[in-house]
Amino acid sequence: MERKTAIREFLRNLLARKGDSQPFSDETSVLLSGRLQSVDAVELAVFLEENFGVDFATMGFDQERIDTVNAISSLIEESSTLGK
Amino acid sequence: MTTFVDPSRTAIVSPRANSLWGFRLIPRIETYPRVLAFAQTVAGKLTILGLFGIGAYYLLPHWKALILCLAVITALPQYRRILLTVSTLLWACGIWWRWTDHPRLVEAGILFILAALLFWLATLFRNSWFGRWPVATLLTGFALLVLLASYLPRGGSLRTVSWDFLTVASAYLWFIAYSLLDISSKSRDPFALQVGTYHPFWDWDSSYTPFAKGAAYLRRIGAQNAEQLAVAQLKGLKLLLWSVVLDLFLRKAFLPVVHGYMGIPLYEDVFELSAQRVAFPWYLGWASLIANFLETMVGVSIWGHRVVASCRMAGFLALRNTYRPLASRSIAEFWNRYNYYFKELMVDCFFYPTFMRYFKKRGRWRLFAATFVAAGFGNAFYHFFGDLNYIKELGFWRALVGFQSYIFYTIVLALGIGISQVRERKTANSGWIRGQLIPALGVAGFYCVLSTFEHHVKRYPIQECFRFLAHLFNLVS
Numbered sequence: 001m002e003r004k005t006a007i008r009e010f011l012r013n014l015l016a017r018k019g020d021s022q023p024f025s026d027e028t029s030v031l032l033s034g035r036l037q038s039v040d041a042v043e044l045a046v047f048l049e050e051n052f053g054v055d056f057a058t059m060g061f062d063q064e065r066i067d068t069v070n071a072i073s074s075l076i077e078e079s080s081t082l083g084k
Numbered sequence: 085m086t087t088f089v090d091p092s093r094t095a096i097v098s099p100r101a102n103s104l105w106g107f108r109l110i111p112r113i114e115t116y117p118r119v120l121a122f123a124q125t126v127a128g129k130l131t132i133l134g135l136f137g138i139g140a141y142y143l144l145p146h147w148k149a150l151i152l153c154l155a156v157i158t159a160l161p162q163y164r165r166i167l168l169t170v171s172t173l174l175w176a177c178g179i180w181w182r183w184t185d186h187p188r189l190v191e192a193g194i195l196f197i198l199a200a201l202l203f204w205l206a207t208l209f210r211n212s213w214f215g216r217w218p219v220a221t222l223l224t225g226f227a228l229l230v231l232l233a234s235y236l237p238r239g240g241s242l243r244t245v246s247w248d249f250l251t252v253a254s255a256y257l258w259f260i261a262y263s264l265l266d267i268s269s270k271s272r273d274p275f276a277l278q279v280g281t282y283h284p285f286w287d288w289d290s291s292y293t294p295f296a297k298g299a300a301y302l303r304r305i306g307a308q309n310a311e312q313l314a315v316a317q318l319k320g321l322k323l324l325l326w327s328v329v330l331d332l333f334l335r336k337a338f339l340p341v342v343h344g345y346m347g348i349p350l351y352e353d354v355f356e357l358s359a360q361r362v363a364f365p366w367y368l369g370w371a372s373l374i375a376n377f378l379e380t381m382v383g384v385s386i387w388g389h390r391v392v393a394s395c396r397m398a399g400f401l402a403l404r405n406t407y408r409p410l411a412s413r414s415i416a417e418f419w420n421r422y423n424y425y426f427k428e429l430m431v432d433c434f435f436y437p438t439f440m441r442y443f444k445k446r447g448r449w450r451l452f453a454a455t456f457v458a459a460g461f462g463n464a465f466y467h468f469f470g471d472l473n474y475i476k477e478l479g480f481w482r483a484l485v486g487f488q489s490y491i492f493y494t495i496v497l498a499l500g501i502g503i504s505q506v507r508e509r510k511t512a513n514s515g516w517i518r519g520q521l522i523p524a525l526g527v528a529g530f531y532c533v534l535s536t537f538e539h540h541v542k543r544y545p546i547q548e549c550f551r552f553l554a555h556l557f558n559l560v561s
Contacts, residue, residue, distance in 0.1 A: 032304050038431060042439060042451075045439075045440065049444070056440040056441075057440055057441040060216075060268035061268075061436050061437075061440045062268050062269050062270075064269055064270070064271065064300070065270070
């Protein structure tokens, strides 16, 4: 729950910086829909690396897997499983 | 870091600039409810295809085959991806490889089998070296094959066969790379659908850059319902119309006025004068360089618009390849807006892999390094191995030496993009003139001057490029 809150907050800030204040659900596409762009994907990747220890070098980088709050949450879950 | 921003979605300009750039010669008909409703009817689809056919007749040599493919896909949208594969294969076998100087259907067939094998191996052995580095392995393998082929004895049949195969392989290299990138996706397409993205039928005369990217991108942008299809086709029709307008402007207005009425010589001719040590006024050098820069920009726009327009007509709402490059306020933004799909190719194949794996503790150097690998190394690799005839004729090392001018170009470009990305974050807006006009002129000036090193790939040593540059500033006679 806390994890998803952090992800939502980060995405909300990213969207706000682009002047996008429209609401989004945990299943809303933010990246592939064009609301966020490739530069934001890089920032999001760094955020996930620094805060949740996601290692894209191991997991591979796929924009589809960081497209929604739920997808990101699943990615973090998978990453922590791989790390154990 | 606008290098990696989708071009048509970038709109960071002041209100005054917005009103200026917001002018539309072609209205946004896809937003008119009645037009949109009509476009979803049979009569509407036939009208759009008919109008597109008229534009295609003006612009394209194989317009009948293109319209036929588009008509079938429009009629059966539920089978769009399968029809894309069938159309692409028919196009490749029936038109493209058949109409080359020497039909290379056998080589193309072998290459498709090899691509299928690579796709299967990378999928099966995800944790092997190849599975983790499929694109790097592909590109390294291709480069080594070219190196080996350049040492085969001249006149031998093995050399002929090798170069024939490598010529076909180079045409598909970056398309196969996108397929291999798709293996990490959970919803990846089977190889049969991947083939549909290998020089799709709408990509009839493009370079070796995949338009529009690979299967993963097509999955995202495919129209999901009748309304989305109508929007995509209306936008495709508009883009083709814009391409026709630009083509008419270039051929009927710009070129006759600039080179005829104003008497500005062709850039190639002025450069030749410089190389032959023939004196000419410095301002004539500037005039021809600027004219050439603008001509090239319009030419790239026309070419990209035609391909993307056809892609949209097939039901894929792809982004434009060129989107108002002269409105760019930074070097990075220009690179993103000028040739979007080439930039995306560099990002997907070079930037992301570098950024995600290396320099993780180096802060902004991580971004700089990844940018340098993409805009510098990747760019040079793409162009060097994109012209195999040059390597075949000169041999590998002599060809590489002859490529010095373009290598210098990529180094300066990569440095410029890298620095502009770092600086961009600190820059604040301050009115239209300081915030938009002056930066845009500076960016255009940078690319215009740098093009001195881009256009003379292989023909002149780099010293001649520097000499011409000195001539522009009246430093040599």
